[in-house]
Amino acid sequence: MWQKFVSLILGMLCLTACSPSPIKLALSLPDLNNPYFQTMANSAKEYCQSRGYQLVLIYNDGNSNSEFEQAVAAQQQGAQVLIIVPSKASGSVKTIQYANQANWPVISLDRNVNGGKVTQHISSDNYMGGKMAAEFLLAMTKQQGSLLELTGPSDISVTQDRSQGFADVLQAYQLPTSIKANAGFSQLQAQILTSEMLAQHRHISGIFAHNDEMALGAAAALPTPRSIAIIGFDGTQVGLSSIEQNIYDATLVQQPEVMITTAINSAVNIINGARPVAYLKIPLRLQTNLHH
Numbered sequence: 001m002w003q004k005f006v007s008l009i010l011g012m013l014c015l016t017a018c019s020p021s022p023i024k025l026a027l028s029l030p031d032l033n034n035p036y037f038q039t040m041a042n043s044a045k046e047y048c049q050s051r052g053y054q055l056v057l058i059y060n061d062g063n064s065n066s067e068f069e070q071a072v073a074a075q076q077q078g079a080q081v082l083i084i085v086p087s088k089a090s091g092s093v094k095t096i097q098y099a100n101q102a103n104w105p106v107i108s109l110d111r112n113v114n115g116g117k118v119t120q121h122i123s124s125d126n127y128m129g130g131k132m133a134a135e136f137l138l139a140m141t142k143q144q145g146s147l148l149e150l151t152g153p154s155d156i157s158v159t160q161d162r163s164q165g166f167a168d169v170l171q172a173y174q175l176p177t178s179i180k181a182n183a184g185f186s187q188l189q190a191q192i193l194t195s196e197m198l199a200q201h202r203h204i205s206g207i208f209a210h211n212d213e214m215a216l217g218a219a220a221a222l223p224t225p226r227s228i229a230i231i232g233f234d235g236t237q238v239g240l241s242s243i244e245q246n247i248y249d250a251t252l253v254q255q256p257e258v259m260i261t262t263a264i265n266s267a268v269n270i271i272n273g274a275r276p277v278a279y280l281k282i283p284l285r286l287q288t289n290l291h292h
Contacts, residue, residue, distance in 0.1 A: 023051075025267050026079035027260075028058040028067055028095075030087045034185060035236040036211065037085065040109075040256040044083075047261050053268070064091030071095045081105045081267035083260075086113040089157050105270045107263045110256075112157035119270060122263050122280045126158045129252045129284050130165025130208075133231050136250055136286065137206035138173065140229035145205025148197050149178040150214045152185045162210050162233065179204070183214050190217025204228060212239025212251055219248045235287060243289045250288040258282055 027044050029037045041057060048055040056074040060067035067087045074082070075098075082099055086092035086108060096116025099106045108118045137147055149166060152159040163180070170177060179201055183190040190209060194217065198204055206229040209215035215232030219242070222228055226246065232239050235253025242248055259282050266276045 022054050023268055023271060024054040024056065024077075024079050025264065026056040026058060026071065026074035026082045028060060028071055028074075028082065028084040030060055030062045030067075030085055031185070032059050032061075034211070034213065035238055036234045036254070036256055039236065040085070040260045043257040044260045044264065047264055051264075053264070060087050062087050064088050064094070067092060068095045068098065072098060075099070075102060075104050080271050081107065083107045083109060083263045083267060085109045086111045086157075088153075088155050089114045089160075090155060105267070107266055107270075109259055109263055110158065120263075120266050120276045120278060120280065122259055122266070122282065123158075124254045124259075124284050125281050126161035127165040129233060130162040130167075131169050132165075132252055132284065132286055133162070133208045133233070134166045134169035136231050136288075137208060137229055138169070138175075140249065141205040143173065143175065145203045146176065146201055147178045148194070148201070148204050148207045148218075149180045150183045150190050150193065150207060150209040150218060151180060152210050153182060159210060162208075166208055178208070183209075183217065185211050185213060187213040187217040187220075190214035191221045192217075194218040194221035198223070206230070209233065212236045212242070215239065215248050215251065216242055235285070240287060243287060246289050248289075250286060253285040253287050255282050 029041055031037050044055060056079050058070040058074060064087050071082060082104060092113045093115035096106055096113050100116055105119045107120045110123050151163060181193040181197055183193050207218045209218050209232045212232040212234045215230050218230050230248035232251040235251050239251045243251060269276055
């Protein structure tokens with residue numbers, strides 16, 4: 001009887017002491033005004049809730065200092081893995097280096113960072129996306145006229161990769177380089193800059209916008225609707241709906257839901273002692289209004 005009682009007490013102690021603490025993850029995003037990152041945040045919250053994981057969401061508004069401070073706070077709150085869309089290619093290095101010094105695993109999403117070591121990087125193939133955008137516009141314009149490229153900030157890796165892919169195709173066809181304007185991923189800025197560029201360059205026949213928000217801005221600036229071919233990037237719900245309504249021509253569809261759920265699964269595997277593959281590419285898909 002005594003032995004049974006001792007066994008019962010030990011069992012109860014083990015249930016208390018040996019129960020694994022819930023998995024806790026940090027997710028750092030640069031811009032919640034962007035529908036692409038809104039989708040990522042909502043998918044992360046839903047997926048973590050369904051799995052019983054705790055999630056610390058960090059919104060840094062593209063500010064690398066805020067990103068660093070909030071990441072440090074999340075790590076001190078017990079987040080076991082940092083999942084991060086770097087705010088800047090160079091500005092985010094200090095956050096990654098802090099994590100490295102603290103032996104805190106990092107998974108980078110969507111954008112690369114210029115220093116420090118990440119355990120895994122998950123993204124679309126942005127370089128290939130730039131090439132796909134160029135091939136689409138050249139087919140639509142029959143290689144006539146000039147191409148306008150509306151980019152994000154130059155110190156973000158996706159801007160660099162998409163531009164490089166776009167430029168490499170133009171070079172392969174021995175065509176002039178694109179006219180570039182940094183619209184900061186902003187719909188309003190894209191509308192203003194497109195109006196200015198159309199006034200300065202009379203022969204623009206196609207526009208590659210580095211996200212769907214800028215594609216919408218470019219479309220709003222056209223003197224005649226659909227008079228210039230436009231392709232966006234991301235495949236947000238707003239972007240796909242705009243293509244459906246023939247507001248602009250096409251977008252390259254990313255899969256932020258797949259990206260973030262894959263990252264969460266990888267983070268759990270890291271916590272459980274696994275070593276994930278260094279780089280995962282999530283496929284892109286071209287969506288055009290020619291399907292309708």
